[in-house]
Amino acid sequence: MAFDAGRRQRAPVRIGVLGALLMLFCLMVGVVAVLLLRTDADDSGDNGNRIVYGLTLEPSGFDPHRHISSELGIPLFSVYDTLVYRHPQTMEFVPGLAERWEMAPDGLSWTFYLKQGVTFHDGTPFDAQAVGANLDRVMNPGIGSAKARGLLGPFAGYEIVDPFTIRLNLSEPYAPLLDGLSQVYLGIASPTALASYSNNTYQWHQVGTGPYRVEEIVPGDRIVLTRNDDYAWGPVFYAPVTGQSLDMIEFRFFTDPPTRSLALESGAIQMIGELLPTDTELLVGNPALQIFRVPIAGTPQQFFINTRRSPGDEQSFRQALLYATNRTAIVDAVFQGQSPLAYGPLTAVTPFYDPGVAEKYPFDPDFARGLLQGIGYQDTDSDGVLDRDGAPLELTMVFAPWNQMSDVAQLIQSQWRDIGIDVELIQVPDYPTLAAYAEEGDYDLISLYDFAVEASILNQFYQSDGARNWSGVSDPELDEWLEDAIRTPNQADRAQLYAAIQDRIMEQALVLPIRDYVNLNGASARLDGVIFGAHGWWPLLRNFQLTS
């Protein structure tokens, strides 16, 4: 056939054209592939100094006015400014968006004189109206503030004195007010942005006055911040911008603890917190990395002892539990010795911590046995478990699995078995289940801890009507001290009260402290100026430098 003949004759040419087309196509595919891959790789070059920062959990929400997670402050503490700041070294209050402030002699109002010339990332000017709009939002029950509302304490309204002066009124004196105002939860957001989005959608379009602006938030995937070059109103501890300051920070989630050290070593991220203690040990020798062990103020990792039921209602019994616990062994094994032992209801870096608590309750199993004997416990049936009135000494310990708590609980179980106490361990999956146990009261020990630079965090745990009084303590004198300590502005008086409070809590053995919380951060050795705010969790990204 003609067609056949033609093909035979022109075959070399046709193959040549086809081949050329094929080669061209292959080449194009290759170029496209390279281009696709290059755009990815080029991000770091084109955007200047860029790092990826690993976040360790996906908070249920990212709106600091509404949500409670400490994690949200890691990006957002640099997006917002607060009226005042705590100096990370001295813990003293220094000017933020307020250049000065004063408390009325009766302690019932605070006047804040605001900085002028400050603008939000969206161009909205900052003034007293903006602060008022933020206070209105936080106080609005409709937004369901989990943390910010509580930080304002007995807040009773505000008056705008002039465009740059605002007065906050309180129904009673409240010493922790400044601390609350220094936290990301009370960061000042743009009133324009707050009005443009709903209470729920604002969290993905946050606008502040801080050194970094939100470029994008993709829920569950990433948060991208870029530098705010107009920023000129930072607190005294913010470093000036240099050629090595970060231009862009991308936050990504590494919720699975074992993956964090690997991501850091591979260079996928330049910084992350909450490394596993065993992994941290491995990273110490790596010259490309550095480790920052940041102690966190607040309560230690601890167990409350239920005083509402037997045998936790007996002081000697509670004391025996403290003497029977070898904290050193727990911290060495589970936390690889990278956390200080905890001795009292506050961690050692918390202002008003009383070092006196450290002398109480050394590990002394014999003394613990003596105390238990003193209240009638003996092993009458020689089964290794103490008993009294025919009932064996069995305790229920409830905890959530965060922060190696399961390992801690298993070691305590094994230590207490040695002196004849049988412990049933109940691990619950999340906070609501834990709180449900607390509500029902069906436990002898329950684990709960929280973070704050303010010693007034103790009120919720140890006041008889405290929101999370899970030890069930009811001590009128303790109540009075706790009340007084948040009313008096005098630091020396507060120190004295908190010393008495800590002493009483430990004398009563209401809590079994295990270790002071330490956030194990890992960072690329190229990062300089790594520093955290006074509250421990939140990095001061403004001061970070990327060296080459």
Add this chain to the structure above:
Amino acid sequence: MSAAARNPRLAVALGVLGLIALVSLGAPWIASHDPRAAEPENQLLEPSGEYLFGTDLLGRDVFSRVVYGGRRTLGVALLTAGITLAPGIAIGLVAGYAGRWLDWALMSVMDALLAFPSLLLALALVTVFGSGVVQIAFAVGIAGIPAYARVVRAAVLEARAVPYVEAARAIGARPAGILARHVVPAIATPLLSFAGVTLSWAILNSAALMFLGYGGDVAAPDWGVMLADGRESFRTGPWVAVAPGVALSLTVFAINLLGNSVAPPPANR
């Protein structure tokens, strides 16, 4: 000549399973240490004569925990398989034999359940039931029923159409009698074979729930729990996760092999 000798796959499967069963039953005599005794000063020791598979973060002997772990892991799996098989067979038989609207109703429910991946269904159920080994067995067991019921029904449909079953029906034998005397023996082989698959699936899924922390007792030696523990210290002590992982894989492999080797022999025997 025994079946095992004629069938090397069967021999290997039975050998491995027998060994695992023996070790699990004889755990108190075989384990060299108390599987729950924490000795933090001996944490993460490499495998040695004293600690055959090394020690974990809390200084417990991994070998003893693997040995004891078989008891819990296999016990839960057997219970799980039972919970799957009994209702699975019953539903499959009834639906397949009765046919018509009953078949349609039962299978619609089963299909609706099949729409969920079984592990997800088990996860949803265990959050309702709460933590604990029995709860896990029920959650995983119930999640497995639809697949088993479908297989049984398919086999019954095939068996029902066989002439001697039709003949039995024609002479007016009672349905229960026909099911017991004719249908069940006819479908025994595929049922048994799929039971093996169900068992290995039960082991994996219950271990997965244990791994996720639904087992209740966090200190219990259990292969799933040990895998979870071992993950946290994988870089400093890989043996903590590897030992229970190998035990788990070996068991599942052997059960699958067993299921394969009892499958219908080639037609040309």
